[in-house]
Amino acid sequence: MKTRIIKVQQDGQLGRWAIGPDGAQDLNRWEVTTPTSDSLPSLSSLSDEQQKGAAAASAEIMAPLIAAGAYLRSSDIPVAFPTETVYGLGADATRTAAVKGIYAAKGRPSDNPLIVHVSDLNMLREYLYPRFTTTSPSPSQSSPSAAATNNEETIPAIYLPLIQRFWPGPLTILLPNPQPSKLAPEVTAGLATFGCRMPASALARTLIQLAGAPLAAPSANASTKPSPTAARHVFDDLEGRIELILDGGSCAVGVESTVVDGLCSPPVVLRPGGVSMDALRACPGWEGVEKAYKDHAEMTNGGGSKGAAAAPRAPGMKYKHYSPKARVVLYEAARGGGGISVEDLEAALGRKQMTTIAVIRTRHWPLAAGLKTSGLAAAAPADSSHLHTNGDQAAEADAVTVREGSLLGGGEDGKEDTVVARLLDVDLGGDIKGVAYGLFAALRELDRYGADVIFVEGVSDDGGGDDIAAAVMNRLRKAASDIRV
Secondary structure, X not given: OOOEEEEOOOOHHHEEEEXXXXXXXXXXXXXXXXXXXXXXXXXXXXXXXXXXXXXXXXXXXXXXXXXXXXXXHHOOOOEEEEXXXXXXXXXXXXXXXXXXXXXXXXXXXXXOOOEEEOOOHHHHHHHHOOOOOOOOOOOOOOOOOHHHOOOOOOOOHHHHHHHXXXXXXXXXXXXXXXXXXXXXXXXXXOOOEEXXXXXXXXXXXXXXXXXXXXXXXXXXXXXXXXXXXXXXXXXXXXXXXXXEEEEOOOOOOXXXXXEEEOOXXXXXXXXXXXXXXXXXXXXXXXXXXXXXXXXXXXXXXXXXXXXXXXXXXXXXXXXXXXXXXXXXXXXXHHHOXXXXXXXXXXXXXXXXXXXXXXXXXXOOOOHHHHOOEEEEEEOOOOOOOOOOEOOOOOOOOOOOOEEEEEEEEOOHHXXXXXXXXXXXXXXXXXXXXXXXXXXXXXXXXXXXXXXXXXXXXOOOOOOOOOHHHHHHHHHHHHHOOEXXX
16 A cells, blocks of 8 residues: 655645634534635625636645545545644544554554544534534534534533634543434443543644544654654554545644543543643633543553453553654753753663663753763754655645754873764753654654663652653653663
């Protein structure tokens, strides 16, 4: 199977929210732009020639998404597409064969549930209560339950304040799965609930609408590997396993969505992400929200005793995740900015004759974590000639710059320093959003440059309600082979 990367513009012409009676955006209905001159805005002042050109441009923008939507309706092979968090691997959530295609492409354990992505609230309600139909005018964003005027609202009331404040965006809510359910049973992995979110990406919402069904979509990486934040990352993992990658550039957030469960009391966060605990606590009914996730895998893929752990309530809770090929040694922020210990460095150097040591820095470590180096400079780009695109260069979109040089040692007692290893250095900076944005790209890029061991400077995630920091450290702790505290 040949895997192609198709460039898609993240453009305002992809679609728009309907407008409610009060003039506000209506989250109940996402309207896909029809690529004809009649549907294009502000054409009255254009000549016939300009109108034709504008219509052609709109058709060109929409063509890849229209084709991808048709592919998702007819094929059992998933499609990779960008969201604001990470790239997703999407398939029709109502068809068993299509959902099984996700598990097969990723090599994902079958008891790890999938998140369902919807284009609007009307689509969501169809899967909470199959008989739901919209018989009244669509409401404004300020009243997500108003569409149920002639039908009982099927979205649990506990979630309405979150939907009003955080959707569309990086927040997944756990919902009851009605019986009989329209969702394929493989989506829920046998659970009585399913996770759902409405992505902030207009491209993603338009693709979902064109597919005509919600998309089950985990991150578009091979299972256990770092999540992809660029089309090339997807290609590196899934070449030959899928046919189509929609390339919309790099993802803005860089870590997956926050997952919450409001069906229990008190409500809980099952996975940290782009919405902080403090922001959740500011919403009615969520003042007492608690943490219910662990920062280590309860079970590695294929490991552990049979039946040793219960099925996870949400993705990312049970299995080893986010791991590059290289061994990762994480230094917790509480340890201070002292850098890499002599013992860890000696252990890394003893792995093979010429080891490649990599360093990921955040707030306090100096260049190369203070190690003695020579010739440290920006590394030459890794080869990407193997990518198959539609004539456009695939978006590199790496959020990191890799420096390459030599690690020196053996200079004690007046002896001359000698090269003891190849050294790679990445500085993600002190801003936590920048760290989140570049984390997965850094792990992947250092793999591509052949790192054997990656030493990572962690960030502080205690206090302040900053779930971006919590999300970063949650992913790093799951990726780490060893943690230094």
